[in-house]
Amino acid sequence: MLASTFPRRSTTGKTVSKLVIATRESRLALWQAEHVKALLEQRGHEVSLLGMTTKGDQILDRSLSKVGGKGLFVKELETALEQGQADLAVHSLKDVPMDLPEGFALACVMEREDPRDAFVSPRYACVDDLPQGAIVGTSSLRRVVLLQSLRPDLRIEPLRGNLDTRLRKLDEGNYDGIVLAAAGLKRLGLGPRIRQVFEPEQMLPAAGQGALGIEVRAGRQDVIDALAPLAHQTTWLAVAAERAVSRAMGGSCSMPLAAYATVAGEYLQLRAAWGDPDGKVPLVRAQSAAAIADLDSAARLGTGVAAQLRAGGAR
Numbered sequence: 001m002l003a004s005t006f007p008r009r010s011t012t013g014k015t016v017s018k019l020v021i022a023t024r025e026s027r028l029a030l031w032q033a034e035h036v037k038a039l040l041e042q043r044g045h046e047v048s049l050l051g052m053t054t055k056g057d058q059i060l061d062r063s064l065s066k067v068g069g070k071g072l073f074v075k076e077l078e079t080a081l082e083q084g085q086a087d088l089a090v091h092s093l094k095d096v097p098m099d100l101p102e103g104f105a106l107a108c109v110m111e112r113e114d115p116r117d118a119f120v121s122p123r124y125a126c127v128d129d130l131p132q133g134a135i136v137g138t139s140s141l142r143r144v145v146l147l148q149s150l151r152p153d154l155r156i157e158p159l160r161g162n163l164d165t166r167l168r169k170l171d172e173g174n175y176d177g178i179v180l181a182a183a184g185l186k187r188l189g190l191g192p193r194i195r196q197v198f199e200p201e202q203m204l205p206a207a208g209q210g211a212l213g214i215e216v217r218a219g220r221q222d223v224i225d226a227l228a229p230l231a232h233q234t235t236w237l238a239v240a241a242e243r244a245v246s247r248a249m250g251g252s253c254s255m256p257l258a259a260y261a262t263v264a265g266e267y268l269q270l271r272a273a274w275g276d277p278d279g280k281v282p283l284v285r286a287q288s289a290a291a292i293a294d295l296d297s298a299a300r301l302g303t304g305v306a307a308q309l310r311a312g313g314a315r
């Protein structure tokens, strides 16, 4: 398939184009790609999807942190962009590495869904109701260390796979409860399965959680222009601060790191936490705020908070 974008003038005088979205084929990835497709179509673009399977989708038995991390979900999509089979790739921003490979750019960050984590259980209404030593499923090191600080008695067991797989493993009786991103559940209409959403004070979200990012080949100004109306500036500022914490900490998903920013009035407030997977160092927390200026100042806020985490003992 040849690349797709030959901008032309629509009757309204706006440039419209044919755009191909590269997407993973999990139900959540397809929902997200369809969501972007619908928004672009509303603006007069002609949009189709190119579904692909990534390495990350094929590895279900091991923790991702052990097999190579976030890049596993984006590499094949980037190859499609590089070879001109697709013009844009829609990602859960949480899964996008801090530094994109040479030649690629984050063209757009969209409005955030619920950024919080959610507790799902057939029997228990919340984590506090779990009996001593109950089994909770998650493979996220961040969720492991934050759960341990809430409830040191819990037995935390690995849980991998896409959302449907994880819920199935819960329903098969392997766990007393599991922790997932609220955003994914809500997008797939699975919100009713949520028993408890954790407030950020209890379980601080991961950098970028709940936000969608759109990746393009650097220099594809036509595509970047088409995506500009989909951007959400306050979300973009918040995730720039969060991702700067991860970057400064050398972040990958093998790091038990949380970073969450909110916009309050004219200020960007950023909180972060780092936990020791071996349980030897107590949880380290840091926070800071700055007047909202631009993406660079948001990133500086993140770098400062990362320095605080390290000063507090985070590695």
Ligand SMILES: NCc1[nH]cc(CCC(=O)O)c1CC(=O)O
Binding pocket: 092, 093, 094, 095, 179, 180, 181, 183, 184, 208, 209, 210, 211, 212
């Ligand atoms: N790491 C997998 C992943 N990537 C994005 C989401 C959920 C939605 C989001 O954060 O946008 C999930 C599932 C989860 O963490 O439970």
